[in-house]
Amino acid sequence: MCTSVKLTNHQEVVLAQNYDFYYGHGLFIVNKKGVRKTALTDNLTEENMYSEESHGAKWVSLYGSVTFNQFARELPTCGMNEAGLAIVSMWHDTVQKTEPRGKNQITELQWIQQQLDCFSSVREVIDNLDSTSFSASMYPMHYHLSDKTGKSVLVELVQGKLKALDDPSLCACSNAGIVQSIEYSQKYLGQDPAKIVIKEPILDRAAKAIQMATDYNQGLQPQDILESTFHILDSVSLKIGFKALFRWIGQGVPPSQTVLQAAFHITQQKIYFRTSSNKNIREIDLSLLDFSAHSTVRVYDVESQGKGDITGEFHDYTPGDNADLVTKSYAPVKDQFPEEAQRELIRYPELLRSV
Numbered sequence: 001m002c003t004s005v006k007l008t009n010h011q012e013v014v015l016a017q018n019y020d021f022y023y024g025h026g027l028f029i030v031n032k033k034g035v036r037k038t039a040l041t042d043n044l045t046e047e048n049m050y051s052e053e054s055h056g057a058k059w060v061s062l063y064g065s066v067t068f069n070q071f072a073r074e075l076p077t078c079g080m081n082e083a084g085l086a087i088v089s090m091w092h093d094t095v096q097k098t099e100p101r102g103k104n105q106i107t108e109l110q111w112i113q114q115q116l117d118c119f120s121s122v123r124e125v126i127d128n129l130d131s132t133s134f135s136a137s138m139y140p141m142h143y144h145l146s147d148k149t150g151k152s153v154l155v156e157l158v159q160g161k162l163k164a165l166d167d168p169s170l171c172a173c174s175n176a177g178i179v180q181s182i183e184y185s186q187k188y189l190g191q192d193p194a195k196i197v198i199k200e201p202i203l204d205r206a207a208k209a210i211q212m213a214t215d216y217n218q219g220l221q222p223q224d225i226l227e228s229t230f231h232i233l234d235s236v237s238l239k240i241g242f243k244a245l246f247r248w249i250g251q252g253v254p255p256s257q258t259v260l261q262a263a264f265h266i267t268q269q270k271i272y273f274r275t276s277s278n279k280n281i282r283e284i285d286l287s288l289l290d291f292s293a294h295s296t297v298r299v300y301d302v303e304s305q306g307k308g309d310i311t312g313e314f315h316d317y318t319p320g321d322n323a324d325l326v327t328k329s330y331a332p333v334k335d336q337f338p339e340e341a342q343r344e345l346i347r348y349p350e351l352l353r354s355v
Contacts, residue, residue: 002090003205003236004144005172005213006152007225015146016229016263017078017088020238024259024276025328026070027321028284028300030314033064034293034355039106040348049351057104057132060355061117064291066271066284068262071329072345073322075109078262080271082286083120084148086264087112092140092156093175093202099135107137122151126164134162144173148266154178171213174206181206205236226263226272233261280307293354322346
């Protein structure tokens with residue numbers, strides 16, 4: 001039950017998210033610019049990767065980025081690039097999975113990486129929504145994007161195609177459809193957001209986040225922007241109750257909870273985050289990172305302990321980092337995602353080449 005918020009005080013812009021899932025492991029990854037890429041598709045092989053035989057979308061990364069990855073390298077759930085474009089994703093509960101078709105195919109998580117690789121602004125993303133054949137291979141998603149100008153947009157599947165809802169008032173979202181969330185939130189219009197009780201787990205979270213973010217963006221809450229961001233995220237976070245935890249014991253997949261809170265401070269070019277296992281706020285300074293094509297990819301284990309600026313604690317990436325990530329993440333769904341498919345995800349980044 002992920003929730004996104006966008007805050008601005010006309011001097012600073014923050015896009016933030018509660019990432020709610022069964023488990024909280026993952027890596028922050030420094031992604032390089034100047035790398036040739038072909039999207040993962042069913043017919044992708046090492047031999048046809050950069051030929052027209054492959055059905056996947058093809059591009060060269062123009063911008064470096066830092067992303068949070070839980071399902072494999074090159075398949076992030078959120079991130080920000082050096083140009084100031086930030087993206088967070090949420091499961092979309094009212095849309096079905098879609099099948100790939102034709103050429104220029106790309107799936108729901110790699111789409112995030114492509115946008116961060118190729119574009120510097122929300123406007124550029126909107127203008128290029130039709131340039132690929134988008135499909136939701138595992139989880140139907142929708143996306144909240146913002147850039148350094150303060151412009152933001154929500155993108156979701158409408159009748160099988162990505163559509164942008166380009167409305168300045170859209171400052172928060174959850175797992176329900178964007179229009180549904182906005183319409184539902186009207187019942188609380190003018191109310192004190194602190195009095196909104198979350199009974200309906202998805203729509204009430206969206207409504208509370210919308211009201212709290214709107215109050216801040218209209219200048220009704222004078223607090224520090226990061227303090228307000230984490231206050232809102234805490235107010236709509238998903239916690240595991242004792243009964244839910246007790247019911248889960250021995251049942252395989254645990255219940256969802258807020259495992260990561262990430263705030264992309266676009267103006268500062270910093271990522272602030274904390275996790276369910278480490279409540280200290282940590283920060284990553286993109287201005288201190290080397291995104292050049294021939295630099296070494298670097299990673300940071302989100303379950304590491306620590307606090308404050310951890311930019312210097314990234315370590316050089318090895319294929320074993322991706323192997324560990326994939327093996328751990330797909331263990332609960334190995335029946336749907338067998339070992340052969342997992343090996344392809346593990347090997348895929350090693351096929352990418354700098355230009």
